[in-house]
Amino acid sequence: MDLIGLYPTWLDTSVGSGWIVGIIATAHVLFSHTSVAAAIFFAWLVNHAYRTNQPGLLEFVRRYGMFLLVFSYVLGSITGPGIWYSTTVASPRGISALIHSFVWMWATEWVFFVIEVAGVYMLVYLVGKVDVRTHTRIAVIFGLTSYTTMLIIVGILSFMMWPGRPEWAETGGVLNAFYGGNTFAHLGMRTAFMFTIMAVVGGIVAARFEDAELKRRVARTLSVVGIVSALAGVAMLQWYLSTLPETAAIVLENRLPERFPVMLAVAVGGTVLYFALTWAQPRLLMPGLAAAMTVAILVVGLWPEEVARESVRKPWVAGQYVYSNQVVGRDVPGMGVKSEIPKLEAHGWLATHAFIPQELRTVRDGNRVEAGRALALAACSNCHSLSATGMRPLARYFSPAASEGEVAEYLQAALASGNTLYMPQIPLRADEAQALAAYILSTLPGRATATAAATAQAPVKE
Template identity: 75%
Template sequence: MIGLYPTWFEPGVGSGWVVGLIATIHVLFSHTSVGAAIFFAWLANHAHRHNKPELLEFIRRYGLFLLVFSYVLGSITGPGIWFATTVASPRGISALIHSFVWMWATEWVFFVIEVVGVYMLVYLAGRIDVKTHTRIAVIFGLTSYTTMLVIVGILSFMMWPGNANWTETGGVLNAFFGPNTFAQLGMRTAFMFTITAVVGGIVVGSFKDLAVKKQIGRQLAVLGMAAAVIGALMLQWYLATLPETAEVVLENRLPAHFPMALMAAVGGTIAYFLLTLVQPRAIVSGLAGVMTVVILVFGLWPEEVARESIRKPWVAGQYVYSNQVVGRDVPGMGVKSEIPTIEAHGFLKTHVFMPEHLRTVTDANRVEAGRALALATCSNCHSLSSTGMRPLAQYFVGTHSEADVATYLQAALSGGNTLYMPQVPLNDVEARALAAFIQSIAKPLASVQAVQAKE
């Protein structure tokens, strides 16, 4: 037996999209808070040095806005990510925890300091001496950025362990630090300032004094445009650090509109900042709110979907497949590949939570056993219905026979020859069962498409 958990199956959009939706919204909240924290540190020092109380008022209002926008909503979506990823990818989360438990503990400590810091920065403005308030702003900014550094290192490990020797030696630093870590940190740092500047427009729009609006709006516009350009350059650095499998997915598996969506989001954001720089009256809360949604839908969503897609077939450390099977030996962590066990005994017989009546395929249960295989091996990346992400049926619509589909599955999956899909060493019986299930969902879809074509 191999220690696989039961599969979380969400029939509507798929577990991957549920995680992706929560994570993308959380990125908006978290990146705004980190960028604002660092911006506040500079702005508070500038305000105190040049005696500009209106800037401190902006910090106070923006800070109050963040208490709900980032720290309340972010504190809801953050645990939401933990819950969703734990049920969708339990072994992936386990791998991250075993590698980074103290890193995560450190991040939580800094997050507590960050939350306390934003309250102190907002409610003590004008009530304590300038030097102390500036120190609070700096501490708030540094602790907030530290939380991002830790999380980015963990996200980078999901794509590509930092040190090539990590599989042999183990060690948190070998897992954490690598070219992908700093490239992703640089890209996210740049874009977080862009997001901070856009969201800041919601707050600036509430100021009635045009001179104040012009002053703060100019600073946000310069920050946002510079960060957007630097972020686009950092994205090229990030792409240069990706492994071979990620490049294949980028070229062959992502929708063609993804690059255009990202370019449109960056271009539209720069155009918005140029407008507010030239015409401060254009800084209204409604327009800034629309731009925030635009960045979320056309910027963050494609970026997060692409990042999650290009790490396929792995979910963590290049050794846990997206379907939770351990696909590689990691001597440094005492981990053994489960592929030989599956090859020797079959997937149905080695999955702990497989119903007993499906462990042996018969003519009576062939389709049901195939569905169980699809749930365990495919549903993490493919929807088993006609909706959701990458519907499995759409890849097999046509006149293919069950034998043809089984042959293809074994050729594509059994030897691990498809770079972006996990190795699933199906034996002949399991391949025919999975093919039978795929045929059962592909034929109705083919009929629907035929009727639509006639209409």
């Protein structure tokens, strides 16, 4: 019997692999979105500075560019590979699916990124050293190449939610996968909010100007950009939500914590108030205030947005055919991919997973809990922490008073059919369901107490 080509599971017992990926990715969004928006902003600001003879604005571009060399290009170059590493070990088949579909898209993005990095150095260090026409061309090229990297990455991220065109599954093709109803709504939302982020971070630089008039002009310009982009971002968010597939809309409505929309509303409202304040009273713009606002955007704005975006595409992790637990759940003729569900239904997880220890492939009384743990690692741990901490701890969903049979029955009824929209289809043989139930119950803190109480209440046979 052929084994399914699954990979070893990355188990982090502290917060879970999902949170580690999320923390790295959210930080990277802050760094990368700031640089892309700043590149476009610089293209306009450099031209405006030369046309209106305002050398102070060029000094702002120079200082902000120097700041970005560390903030975006050094820190971003650390978190970027961090995303690659963490997602590859957390979801190797998901990353494999993306590479097989978009390897040349990524290669193109890297070419533009090299131009972007060269562009920021040239823009910063050639202020006053080249003629106006050359410097403005550098600024425009820097802006265009930077935004192109955003366009490519958003297309790939949108594919993770929903493949571009309906015919992609049958015919394949990178453009069919890339361009879809969700792509440009996603791009519009990110474009709007990235200017908001750029304006907040730019305040850290603008606040250090000693020239009160220059500080006032820059602070007010950033405030206008921040307010307009924040309000535009709300409109783009509504457009984005309208393009989500039905399953994502259901997950968004029923499975996300109630605090998420509140946090996003607080982030947008607080940002608009912040910019209104710095527009009315530019002298109040201080480095500490701008830095605190940057952290607030990261924690209250970007984190819930990124978590929500990643959550609503469940149970899929890529292209609506790779489940979050790495199992291929659908046929994709255009990619030569076959669903692995029939094999799991016929032979079970323990017999077909390549990295299940040999002694656990058959469930026995002596290894039932350990076999259940192996199943939980393989089938559940990508989305559910197996410890009491981390993302969606598995033990949270079961009562200590439940019997092993009740839990096993639930697992087979809820998961085997694939009718739970936000959960993968997980066909479990009867002995596997019993083993997984035994393991889950063994992790519940109140299990011993509940078992003792049930025993005490049981009728005595005479």
